[in-house]
Amino acid sequence: MGLNIRDLVIDYPARRGSGATRAVDGVNLHLDRGEFVGIVGESGSGKSSIANAIMGLAPVTSGEISLGDTNLAALRGKRARHARRPLQLVMQDPFEALDPHLSVHRLVEEPLVVHKLGRSREERRTRVREALEQVGLSPAEDFEGRRPHELSGGQRQRVCVAAALIVDPHVVIADEPVSMLDVSVRAGVLHMLDASRRRGNAVLMITHDLPTAAAFCDRLIVMHQGRIVEQGTSLQVVGNPSHHYTRELLDATPALGRQSASVPGS
Numbered sequence: 001m002g003l004n005i006r007d008l009v010i011d012y013p014a015r016r017g018s019g020a021t022r023a024v025d026g027v028n029l030h031l032d033r034g035e036f037v038g039i040v041g042e043s044g045s046g047k048s049s050i051a052n053a054i055m056g057l058a059p060v061t062s063g064e065i066s067l068g069d070t071n072l073a074a075l076r077g078k079r080a081r082h083a084r085r086p087l088q089l090v091m092q093d094p095f096e097a098l099d100p101h102l103s104v105h106r107l108v109e110e111p112l113v114v115h116k117l118g119r120s121r122e123e124r125r126t127r128v129r130e131a132l133e134q135v136g137l138s139p140a141e142d143f144e145g146r147r148p149h150e151l152s153g154g155q156r157q158r159v160c161v162a163a164a165l166i167v168d169p170h171v172v173i174a175d176e177p178v179s180m181l182d183v184s185v186r187a188g189v190l191h192m193l194d195a196s197r198r199r200g201n202a203v204l205m206i207t208h209d210l211p212t213a214a215a216f217c218d219r220l221i222v223m224h225q226g227r228i229v230e231q232g233t234s235l236q237v238v239g240n241p242s243h244h245y246t247r248e249l250l251d252a253t254p255a256l257g258r259q260s261a262s263v264p265g266s
């Protein structure tokens with residue numbers, strides 16, 4: 001089930017002291033099953049607005065966001081929630097994403113309950129433990145009873161990843177999924193997203209981090225001031241950028257010149 005975005009425009013209304021903001025200005029994007037695509041660009045370029053609009057969390061001023069044949073942007077309420085079931089979001093800010101009153105077990109179990117996966121409580125417990133171990137919250141028994149405030153920022157981020165991937169979603173929207181993680185855990189989470197892609201799911205990852213995106217993504221989309229200024233395979237975009245803004249981004253990350261944009265494990 002592919003994700004197709006056509007002519008997407010997102011405006012945020014004016015607030016006291018500032019005018020309306022056009023955060024996304026005519027974006028077209030296609031994500032096929034089995035693809036790992038990265039959106040890169042500086043802060044404020046509209047990346048998260050796209051992720052949020054896909055999930056129904058940001059206003060769509062005009063344009064289409066289709067999953068298969070269904071235009072998500074045209075649906076409201078229960079139908080919209082149902083149509084978005086194949087999608088899961090890993091949010092940038094785990095403080096906002098996690099209900100502070102729920103235990104880690106409940107937070108990771110919740111998507112299984114919503115999707116009616118895992119027949120018995122015991123089966124769900126086993127799957128939650130496996131998911132926690134996979135994101136490095138190990139041994140799972142030490143973490144499952146804690147509440148979000150009893151975790152570090154990086155551990156909260158991993159709870160978000162476990163909760164998103166436990167249902168094996170067809171499309172994962174990952175908004176800065178490793179920004180709060182140290183290098184050793186970062187690779188593990190990225191490999192999990194890559195494993196989801198290898199199972200035939202689609203992954204859209206939003207990041208500031210061009211080297212990481214180049215290493216894991218098949219394709220890169222470069223955004224600047226609400227527009228896509230360049231897109232292509234990771235090798236093309238990093239090895240032979242056509243837009244001056246992409247070159248500026250590359251110059252700002254000199255390590256990339258020394259790092260090949262190879263796929264993980266190669």
Ligand SMILES: Nc1ncnc2c1ncn2[C@@H]1O[C@H](COP(=O)(O)OP(=O)(O)OP(=O)(O)O)[C@@H](O)[C@H]1O
Pocket residue numbers: 012013021022023041042043044045046047048049050208
């Ligand atoms: N809820 C909102 N209300 C008003 N303006 C918003 C809102 N969310 C984002 N914006 C504005 O829209 C523009 C794009 O923001 P967005 O968060 O999509 O960018 P981004 O590329 O994801 O940035 P970052 O990398 O810092 O997360 C910015 O000018 C931002 O201030």
